[in-house]
Amino acid sequence: MSTPAGYFETMYAGAEDPWDFAGRWYEERKRAIVMASLPWRRYRAAFEPGCATGLLTDLLAARCDRVLAVDTVEVAVSAARARCAPHPHVTVERRRMPDDWPPGRFDLVVLSELGYYFDDDELDRLVRHAGEALEPGGTLLAVHWRHPVAEHVRSGDDVHEVIGALPGLERVAAHEETDFRLEVFSRVPPAARSVAQAEGLC
Numbered sequence: 465m466s467t468p469a470g471y472f473e474t475m476y477a478g479a480e481d482p483w484d485f486a487g488r489w490y491e492e493r494k495r496a497i498v499m500a501s502l503p504w505r506r507y508r509a510a511f512e513p514g515c516a517t518g519l520l521t522d523l524l525a526a527r528c529d530r531v532l533a534v535d536t537v538e539v540a541v542s543a544a545r546a547r548c549a550p551h552p553h554v555t556v557e558r559r560r561m562p563d564d565w566p567p568g569r570f571d572l573v574v575l576s577e578l579g580y581y582f583d584d585d586e587l588d589r590l591v592r593h594a595g596e597a598l599e600p601g602g603t604l605l606a607v608h609w610r611h612p613v614a615e616h617v618r619s620g621d622d623v624h625e626v627i628g629a630l631p632g633l634e635r636v637a638a639h640e641e642t643d644f645r646l647e648v649f650s651r652v653p654p655a656a657r658s659v660a661q662a663e664g665l666c
Contacts, residue, residue, distance in 0.1 A: 467581040467615050469536055469560065476539040485519050494644060498576065498607055499523050501637055501648055503659050507572040511597065513561045513590075514578035518544025524574070525551040532566060534559040562590040571602040579608060579623030580616040587618075587626055595630050598651040604633060607646040620645055 515533035608620030
């Protein structure tokens with residue numbers, strides 16, 4: 465079964481930033497790698513499910529005309545709203561994935577440290593929603609921790625295997641370390657192009 469919502473409520477009851485996203489160099493560096501891996505300079509509309517306290521959301525705001533970020537825990541939603549208050553084009557809502565996937569289309573979907581909390585059915589629906597919500601040529605970025613965690617239903621590598629098997633996605637970039645795995649996919653058609661190809665360099 466998926467990780468119960470009560471687990472996250474308990475974590476945030478003990479601390480506003482229970483995983484120390486703001487304090488750890490590991491997390492800061494990973495966010496920088498995430499942002500550097502996005503192939504487009506600018507996105508029209510981004511969706512970030514599982515935004516936690518909004519540290520990545522805050523960075524996405526600088527590259528996107530509109531950002532919708534959601535989390536299942538009200539404490540996290542409040543923290544993300546406060547962090548992103550200077551960005552009027554960022555909306556933070558409380559939603560539970562995958563049941564409460566929002567309407568509309570996006571040219572960027574970011575699945576960051578999220579997929580391993582879901583059982584087979586919910587992960588399949590999450591990934592399918594992400595693919596269906598992407599505009600043609602849009603970007604799906606996924607990044608997940610690779611070490612075992614008791615509260616995780618599956619490994620980060622398993623999550624990426626499920627995403628990679630989704631029809632209509634073509635992988636355009638990958639970054640793999642001992643600690644985490646990051647992959648970038650493009651919604652096809654149209655055919656995926658590298659950054660250099662998009663700029664006419666090759």
